[in-house]
Amino acid sequence: MSTNNQQLLKGSLSVIILKLLEDREKMYGYEITQKVKELTAGDMTITEGALYPALHKLEAEGLLTTETQVVEGRVRKYYSLTKDGHKQAASRISELTAFVENLQTLLNLKPSF
């Protein structure tokens, strides 16, 4: 994926966060950036300038709660889904999935359709 492809992330970052947290008890910010990089073989990079504001917004919306721990001398802020967060996660993930399917329909279009 080329460098400016990260701009195509728009709108999907918060759903990616919710999905990752749905599959795990809790994660911290830096861990999320590394996990996305790992799962996409380095293709997608979550910039911190996008991630932290997104996490704070989800927390402000009541979908995430935080818990701070000190591990090996460094502070970690763990995020996990609230009850409402779980509901919203399911809903937003299925919306994005449906959107992605529509997008693929459009992109796989053969001529004269």
Place this chain on the structure above:
Amino acid sequence: MSTNNQQLLKGSLSVIILKLLEDREKMYGYEITQKVKELTAGDMTITEGALYPALHKLEAEGLLTTETQVVEGRVRKYYSLTKDGHKQAASRISELTAFVENLQTLLNLKPSF
């Protein structure tokens, strides 16, 4: 797809335009809105407030050329790909396709990955 799903379009609108025009000689704005609605069974709606600025930007970038016709008393502004537009279309479509595949990898994730 729910109503606010149209907000997930971000970043992909211009690629959708390029893809539609790659498969057809030329299209006009209103036709694009209808075609997208048709191809996605009404799930996706391209708003005019997003479409026309996007078309004008692609034209300003030299990827599209225009040709105005009067059909049944109404003005139609047809857009078609320039030579450079064809090149860019291929490139941007494959980028978005790769992005969508990564997104699906993330969304289809099973627990404890």
Place this chain on the structure above:
DNA sequence: GAGTATACCTCCAAATCTTAGGTATAGTTT
């Protein structure tokens, strides 16, 4: 005459992202 479909357009506000910067600890390399 009113409403609907077709067909173009712009402006403002909201949301999201990128870039660039800042702080700090721990370990490794020179």
Place this chain on the structure above:
DNA sequence: AAACTATACCTAAGATTTGGAGGTATACTC
């Protein structure tokens, strides 16, 4: 010891994109 890399948090400024609302106009149907 200094420099670099990895870990780990954060913010601010600016650009881009989008949605919503509005505007104009023609043709057809009720």
